[in-house]
Amino acid sequence: MESLLTSPEFQMSLLLFVALGGYLIASRINQSAVIGLILVGLLVGPSALGLITYTDFVQGLAQLGAVILLFVIGLEFNVREILSIRNGVIAGIGVIIPWIGGYWLSLAFGFNTASAIFIGTALTATSIAITANVLKELGQLQSTAAKAIIGAAVIDDVLSLLALAISTDVVSGTITAGGIALVAIKAVAFIVIGGALGIFVVSKYVERLDATGFCKKFPEFIFIFAMMIAFLYALCAEAVGLSAIVGAFIAGVSFESVELTHSKNFKEGAEYLQIIFASIFFVSLGIIADLKALTPEILLFLLVLTLVAIITKVVGCGIPARLMGLCRKDSLIVGFGMAPRGEVAMIVALLGLEAGVIDQGIYVALVLMSLLTTIITPIIYRNWFFKGDPETYDSKGQCVTEGE
Helix, strand or coil: HHHHCHHHHHHCCCCCHHHHHHHHHHHHHHCCHHHHHHHHHHHHHCCCCCCCCCCCHHHHHHHHHHHHHHHHHCCCCCCCCCCCHHHHHHHHHHHHHHHHHHHHHHCCCCCCHHHHHHHHHHHHHHHHHHHHHHHHHHCCCCHHHHHHHHHHHHHHHHHHHHHHHHHHHHHCCCCHHHHHHHHHHHHHEEEEHHEEEEEHHHHHHHHHCCCCCCHHHCCCCHHHHHHHHHHHEEEEEEECCCCHHHHHHHHHHHHHCCCCCCCCHHHHHHHHHHHHHHHHHHHHHHHCCCHHHHHHHHHHHHHHHHHHHHHHHHHHHHHHHHHHHCCCCHHHHHHHHCCHHHHHHHHHHHHHHCCCCHHHHHHHHHHHHHHHHHHHHHHHHHHHCCCCCCCCCCCCCCCCCCCC
């Protein structure tokens, strides 16, 4: 009987059952499905019932979910809408301000310099998985604000990687200009070369392949090929030190303009996969957090840290967005949209814990901070920015609110 309970079949069935519960919770509280999935993860995880733990199996499924989700999101974006001066400015300032905020807050709470450096680095990251999914649910994925968030977040990931590399070298005392330059070159090269190959080589090959008799006989072949490319890009991104989800997103962008004649719609197929595995990903964010590890001192630090994490992204990204021509509402949407730290901050926290730079208490605070920032953004979006107000955007997604 025990072997049945630990089997992949049972665990998969249980996770999907829990995900269904998340949708029911979201419906009852009139919030995004993301909120319901994270809350139900907290309920069944170590924080409450302890029915599910963050095992290697759950982690693996969650990683698949994040990759598939960002591939699907990428399918709706044109590369020219991502790589712009505006997005670069938003991302750059949106990394510097949170790092300074996290660093000085940590020193104020009495943590040592090494811990403060890692805490500041954890605040630089942005996880677009949650924000993009909520914008998709709200039908706002093609708005000007959404395009700015996605583009800035991709650039943000590269800058956060540099911040992590610098922080690690500073703590270990091995910082060199050459090491920083190498990390930057690898990250930029992957995005440029990977995007160019995807757009000008792979996507064109897919369209030619679709016109062959082979794909008429096997219309599912292109779908399998597209998913293979998504995971291959995710693997290559990790190989150069980027997040796997950035690689998946670049793969999705590469396939954005592909038009098929004979093959099955791989975009539709990827969306069905996303429904299953992205649900598990969001549930896992709740499972990974253990609220029992909190002490009164860490709880106070967590609350202040979360407040600083949100304010520094809203200020660091919202003000540049406003200065770069976005309206006031869109600028706030960008600021709050860049606030979720998600799995990116959790990875930074884990690296700091494994290196002995931060202790278990700080680690839990960083994990819960990333979770809280992940939860807050969908709530603000649904109950403030998109609460059934009259439409304030034109057909091109431009803000047309009076007085803006």
